Amino acid sequence: MTAPAIELKGISKAFGPVQANKDISISVQPGTIHGIIGENGAGKSTLMSILYGFYKADAGEIFIKGQKTQIPDSQHAIKAGIGMVFQHFKLVENFTVLENIILGAEDGAMLTTSLGKARKELKHLADEYGLNVDPDAVIENLSVGHQQRVEILKALYRKAEILILDEPTGVLTPAEADQLFRILDRLREEGKTIILITHKLREIMDTTDTVSVMRRGEMTATVKTSETSPEELAELMVGRKVLLRVDKVPATPGKTVLDVKGLRVVDEKGVERVKGIDLTVRAGEILGIAGVAGNGQSELLEVLGGFADGTGVITMNGTEIPLTGQGADGRARRDAGISHVPEDRQREGLIMEYSAWENTVFGYHRDKDHQSGILMDNAGIQAEAQEKMDRFDVRPPNPKLAAKNFSGGNQQKIVLAREIERNPDLLLIGQPTRGVDIGAIEFIHQQVVNLRDQGKAILLVSVELDEIMSLSDRIAVMFDGHIMGERDPAQTNERELGLLMAGITDTSAVTNGASEEALNDG
Amino acid sequence: MDKMPKWADIVLIPVISLLLAAFFSSLVILAIGESPVEAFKLMVDGALMRSAGWGYTLYYATNFMFTGLAVAVAFHARLFNIGGEGQAMIAGLGVALVCLYIPWPHWSLAILGASVGAALFGALWALIPAYLQARRGSHIVITTIMFNFIAAALLNYVLVELLRPVGAMDPASAKFPAGTHLPTFQDMFSTESSKMFRGAPANVTFFLALAACVFVWLLIWRTRLGYEIRAFGQSETAAKYAGISPVRITVIAMLISGALAGMMAVNTTMGESERLILNATEGAGFIGIAVALMGRNHPLGVCVAAILFGFLYQGGAELALWTNIPRELIVVIQALVILFTGALDNMVREPIEKLFIAMRRRNA
Numbered sequence: 001m002t003a004p005a006i007e008l009k010g011i012s013k014a015f016g017p018v019q020a021n022k023d024i025s026i027s028v029q030p031g032t033i034h035g036i037i038g039e040n041g042a043g044k045s046t047l048m049s050i051l052y053g054f055y056k057a058d059a060g061e062i063f064i065k066g067q068k069t070q071i072p073d074s075q076h077a078i079k080a081g082i083g084m085v086f087q088h089f090k091l092v093e094n095f096t097v098l099e100n101i102i103l104g105a106e107d108g109a110m111l112t113t114s115l116g117k118a119r120k121e122l123k124h125l126a127d128e129y130g131l132n133v134d135p136d137a138v139i140e141n142l143s144v145g146h147q148q149r150v151e152i153l154k155a156l157y158r159k160a161e162i163l164i165l166d167e168p169t170g171v172l173t174p175a176e177a178d179q180l181f182r183i184l185d186r187l188r189e190e191g192k193t194i195i196l197i198t199h200k201l202r203e204i205m206d207t208t209d210t211v212s213v214m215r216r217g218e219m220t221a222t223v224k225t226s227e228t229s230p231e232e233l234a235e236l237m238v239g240r241k242v243l244l245r246v247d248k249v250p251a252t253p254g255k256t257v258l259d260v261k262g263l264r265v266v267d268e269k270g271v272e273r274v275k276g277i278d279l280t281v282r283a284g285e286i287l288g289i290a291g292v293a294g295n296g297q298s299e300l301l302e303v304l305g306g307f308a309d310g311t312g313v314i315t316m317n318g319t320e321i322p323l324t325g326q327g328a329d330g331r332a333r334r335d336a337g338i339s340h341v342p343e344d345r346q347r348e349g350l351i352m353e354y355s356a357w358e359n360t361v362f363g364y365h366r367d368k369d370h371q372s373g374i375l376m377d378n379a380g381i382q383a384e385a386q387e388k389m390d391r392f393d394v395r396p397p398n399p400k401l402a403a404k405n406f407s408g409g410n411q412q413k414i415v416l417a418r419e420i421e422r423n424p425d426l427l428l429i430g431q432p433t434r435g436v437d438i439g440a441i442e443f444i445h446q447q448v449v450n451l452r453d454q455g456k457a458i459l460l461v462s463v464e465l466d467e468i469m470s471l472s473d474r475i476a477v478m479f480d481g482h483i484m485g486e487r488d489p490a491q492t493n494e495r496e497l498g499l500l501m502a503g504i505t506d507t508s509a510v511t512n513g514a515s516e517e518a519l520n521d522g
Numbered sequence: 523m524d525k526m527p528k529w530a531d532i533v534l535i536p537v538i539s540l541l542l543a544a545f546f547s548s549l550v551i552l553a554i555g556e557s558p559v560e561a562f563k564l565m566v567d568g569a570l571m572r573s574a575g576w577g578y579t580l581y582y583a584t585n586f587m588f589t590g591l592a593v594a595v596a597f598h599a600r601l602f603n604i605g606g607e608g609q610a611m612i613a614g615l616g617v618a619l620v621c622l623y624i625p626w627p628h629w630s631l632a633i634l635g636a637s638v639g640a641a642l643f644g645a646l647w648a649l650i651p652a653y654l655q656a657r658r659g660s661h662i663v664i665t666t667i668m669f670n671f672i673a674a675a676l677l678n679y680v681l682v683e684l685l686r687p688v689g690a691m692d693p694a695s696a697k698f699p700a701g702t703h704l705p706t707f708q709d710m711f712s713t714e715s716s717k718m719f720r721g722a723p724a725n726v727t728f729f730l731a732l733a734a735c736v737f738v739w740l741l742i743w744r745t746r747l748g749y750e751i752r753a754f755g756q757s758e759t760a761a762k763y764a765g766i767s768p769v770r771i772t773v774i775a776m777l778i779s780g781a782l783a784g785m786m787a788v789n790t791t792m793g794e795s796e797r798l799i800l801n802a803t804e805g806a807g808f809i810g811i812a813v814a815l816m817g818r819n820h821p822l823g824v825c826v827a828a829i830l831f832g833f834l835y836q837g838g839a840e841l842a843l844w845t846n847i848p849r850e851l852i853v854v855i856q857a858l859v860i861l862f863t864g865a866l867d868n869m870v871r872e873p874i875e876k877l878f879i880a881m882r883r884r885n886a
Contacts, residue, residue: 306765329765330763330764331764331765347759348757351753351760352757358749363763365749371746375740
């Protein structure tokens with residue numbers, strides 16, 4: 001057997017009192033795709049940051065191709081043949097592809113020579129791995145999928161033999177993700193070693209050869225992908241049995257609660273993000289909006305939630321609500337019976353520095369029952385917060401702790417508790433489980449379905465197709481500010497939705513095979 | 523989890539910072555051939571060992587409390603109001619108008635009237651930068667600084683051309699009538715047998731400043747408005763989500779800030795000079811920034827920091843009077859205090875945090 005491409009032995013790393021990595025050992029065979037899966041905060045990113053020289057491990061050894069290697073910084077990592085593709089790309093937006101690729105790897109003071117050399121090399125890489133990108137395109141004009149290719153090219157240009165990808169599909173359409181995995185396959189065939197970090201079980205099952213599971217800073221298992229199942233992996237990640245499917249009965253929709261007609265939204269830069277959409281949400285149903293991030297879903301939620309302006313006609317329970325000026329703010333929306341779990345809980349839904357109890361009234365802090373005289377009824381709010389936190393199983397159940405000290409899933413539970421407990425007519429909910437651990441996902445999905453069963457209208461926006469498929473009673477797909485079509489989740493499949501998400505409305509080819517597809521999935 | 527106990531954050535770190543500032547100040551004093559020990563003794567003697575010294579220290583502290591609170595309130599909304607100086611100058615005009623043109627029967631009524639005048643004028647002077655920030659996005663730091671200069675020029679014009687009594691040589695208003703004279707600490711605390719606070723300018727406004735500290739504490743941590751101000755300061759997008767109007771909060775926070783800065787004019791113009799003079803503010807508006815920084819934008823911290831800076835001010839004056847240490851050096855010492863307590867906060871904080879974490883781990 002050849003020496004492993006990477007071998008870590010007994011890696012430990014603590015941040016203050018938090019043990020992020022505990023005695024981790026892992027061995028990655030060359031020419032394989034090795035998945036690392038785990039919940040947020042399980043220590044995946046810390047481990048990779050140690051491998052890439054961002055952090056120094058407190059203890060442990062790193063072997064590259066059997067050689068013991070010190071990686072004090074990323075320069076050493078690159079020299080050792082490690083390339084990293086971050087979740088958030090590290091590209092200069094207004095540089096061309098070529099300029100980005102040589103950035104930090106220029107030969108000498110004059111750029112022309114290195115640019116020329118890079119152009120040749122790039123052509124060679126494109127032919128070898130099918131990584132086609134126009135070398136003279138400016139980054140900001142490229143699609144997200146192509147930007148990611150540039151990141152991969154950057155690593156390959158630096159002679160990377162080992163490629164680490166951190167949550168690479170978070171921003172991609174299903175089609176783009178498929179392309180990415182084809183590229184990774186090609187890279188594997190050419191003998192490169194790939195480490196894929198993700199929290200998506202399906203990606204692991206589809207693409208990897210071996211998978212390591214992390215939980216609370218420890219490596220709980222390393223198994224051959226062909227010998228495991230999603231259920232087993234989920235259990236290894238969470239430490240208990242997890243329900244991967246949402247339990248729900250068919251919806252019994254009632255009267256129309258929200259009616260949107262001809263909604264247009266222009267953002268601050270003057271770009272039209274929502275280009276005239278119509279939709280309705282009825283009581284007792286979940287309308288899921290699918291789409292790749294950045295196709296106008298966020299703006300749709302912002303206008304409905306009252307913190308962005310729009311034009312068009314929106315009626316709520318039969319009454320038109322204003323979209324600009326006075327009466328178009330978050331308070332007025334709440335008064336109209338709209339609750340909102342925003343897409344970005346850390347920037348919108350919560351004040352991170354505020355304690356949990358202060359956050360449980362955020363947006364409702366002007367309600368009469370939270371006042372005592374001219375002061376706020378802090379004692380009352382605290383007591384109520386404690387009850388809510390117990391009911392929603394927020395851990396730790398300490399209302400005085402600042403929001404930033406809770407995990408993503410528990411932060412989301414705080415927001416959810418606040419918005420659901422108000423008994424709204426309509427719940428807007430954006431990316432309900434982004435950055436939320438599997439155990440909490442189950443809980444959050446159940447809460448949303450329960451609310452539906454109580455006869456509330458729910459508008460769900462998510463980039464996770466699985467989530468849309470399993471929660472929604474109807475699915476609308478957004479692309480470039482338009483709604484491309486509406487589908488019944490029982491009569492569609494991921495490929496059809498994927499085409500709609502890419503702006504292709506002619507989906508007859510895939511719908512014909514839908515039943516067959518569904519059989520295969522089951 | 524917090525990285526260290528609260529007491530370390532509130533007490534230990536400022537004390538270490540102060541000791542560092544004192545150490546470097548000593549080096550500077552040594553460098554010009556004076557004795558740091560002597561200098562420190564003189565400062566303490568002059569500012570704290572006699573009641574008259576306290577009378578000056580607390581007079582300055584009153585100014586710094588108002589301007590420090592002003593900066594702190596704005597800062598909770600993430601607005602950096604460095605226009606306290608200008609707001610206090612214009613507020614002086616408000617105080618003068620109230621004192622000169624309304625016949626007050628008693629000082630207790632006059633101080634209420636003057637407070638309203640000061641707060642109103644100070645708030646108005648903050649309103650324009652606030653509006654420009656909220657509606658036009660003009661940066662509040664730039665506009666408030668510019669408004670300091672406009673205030674100085676305006677005050678100069680008003681004093682020379684409008685308020686100066688006929689025949690008077692200096693640019694100052696007429697003396698305020700006797701009904702507006704505020705009781706000084708000397709008036710309040712002296713007994714037949716012993717004169718206290720002899721000649722010192724500290725006056726009843728000091729208690730107004732203490733009341734302002736309580737008011738700000740209630741406002742920021744116990745009211746809806748304070749909740750909204752802090753929320754807006756932490757995250758504007760979150761504030762919008764919650765239906766908090768950024769325009770409204772920006773304007774209101776700056777109005778309160780301007781009013782607080784303006785209140786200091788009650789102390790200087792009504793309590794001390796008893797007429798409106800040029801440069802009554804003596805840079806207190808800027809010291810307020812340091813006071814707020816050191817006091818961590820908390821009213822109690824501001825109160826303590828204001829007294830410390832009052833001590834530095836008064837002790838510095840004593841030094842200039844009795845030694846060859848030039849007055850400019852006092853500014854150096856003040857600057858060192860600001861540098862260590864404010865700007866270099868993290869230099870002290872990080873090692874101490876590490877120390878506490880290491881200790882905790884050893885105990886665990």
